[in-house]
Amino acid sequence: MRLVGIWIYPLKSGAGSPVPEAAVERWGLAGDRRWAVVDEAGDNLWLGEYPRMASVRARNADDGGLLLSASGMPGLHVPPAAGEAVPVGFTGLDRAIDAGGDAHDWFTRLLGRPARLVWLDDPGRRTIDPSHGGLPGEVVSFAWDAPLLLTSAASLRVLDGQIGGDGPLDMARFRPNVVIDDVEPYAEDSWTEVRIGEIDFRVSELCDRCAVTTIDPVTLVKGKEPIRTLAKHRRWDGKTWFGIRLVPKNAGRLRLGDPVIA
Template sequence: MHLRDIHIYPLKSASGVRVDHATIELWGLDGDRRWAVIGDDGENLWLGEFPRMLSVTARNLAHGGLSLTAPGLPELVVPPATGESVPVGFTGLDRAVTADEVAHAWFSELLGRPARLVWLDDPRRRTIDPKHGGLPGEVVSFAWDAPLLLTSASSLRLLDERISAGAVERGEEPPGPLAMARFRPNVVVEGAEPYEEDGWTEVRIGDVEFRISELCDRCAVTTIDPDTWVKGKEPIRTLAGHRRWDGKTWFGVRLVPRTPGKISVGDPIVPLART
């Protein structure tokens, strides 16, 4: 087994950026989900409610700022956030630092409602929710419930086969393969058996060891086409037919780094412990 892909999401809910190498911090990939968009009440304006967030490409800049592009809007370079600290509605985190007013206006126009861009100045301030497998002292960025998400290429290929078979049974035209981007992974493994990752409890990628904190339950975000930003029925419809228990559908596993380090595409992936 080896590491096929690495994806960083500089801005929560925006599209990802594929990279060949990444630095692992205790809270996740360096540069991953340190920025987020919130409403006036501090709540996360998340992708499931605002699919147009997927139209945004965000890239980290060397000086600590952010480059933003989206169809129909001017390219924007956001300087490092130095605004006020405001309340935010993220589990395990009470406040974040605002970007400048130009960035707020850019996102307000994109989403058609008041919005603000915020920066998580210190990810060590946000703990992982114990309800999602967090242990004392474990921390996370603006990512949902764990520092990293791992998915398997073979698991997606099997899912694609089942989606196509279901379409044929319904007399529909089989769709093409789903983009892994729908599942928003940080790391993608190649060479595992389909859904083998379900049984891992610890894994090493290159020289970095990770704890599997939990399986990943999937929401309506996976039904948004990353190219058109339109919601459909798949893959949730098919996942619910064979990957549903405890009232949820499941795909991928969440990782917590045991130590900092570096990973690269092509690194071996070795399960260290299994259930």
């Protein structure tokens, strides 16, 4: 087995960026989901409800800020967040740093509703929800439920065959951090631990899938797949499943081509 894809999402619910290598920290990949968009009450404005979030290309700037672009929007450089700590509604986290008025105006225009950009100054403050497999001392960024998400290209090929239609699904729909291949389809379902390159991971849980996967990452149009087909072949406990969530047991670097051992 080998590592064939590494993806970083600087902005939660924004588009991902493939990279050839990445540092692994306690809370996930370095630079992954340290920024998020919230409403006036601090609740997350997520991709499943606002598909246009997937059009946002966010890059971590060298100065510690964020570079934003999206179709129909002017580019924006967000300086390093230095505002006050404001309330947010993320599980395991009650406050994050306000990113300032220009960023708020940009996202309010993008989404057509009041929106604010916030920054997680210290991911060590956000613990992983025990109901999603978190153990004492384990922490996570703004990512859902675990520091990393792993998917398998072999599993996607099987799903594509079951769906049929006009060509394969883009793996970007599943928003993974790491993609592996040269493995039996859905072999990952039974793993409890996995080593990728020099990093050991604990599998905290299988990943249940939501409406985000039905949004085409290019057109931003919602459809019925892959949830409809997953519900026929991968449904139990009232949910559909694809991929596994990982918690790193040590720090280091991941590189494309790294061997994968489970």
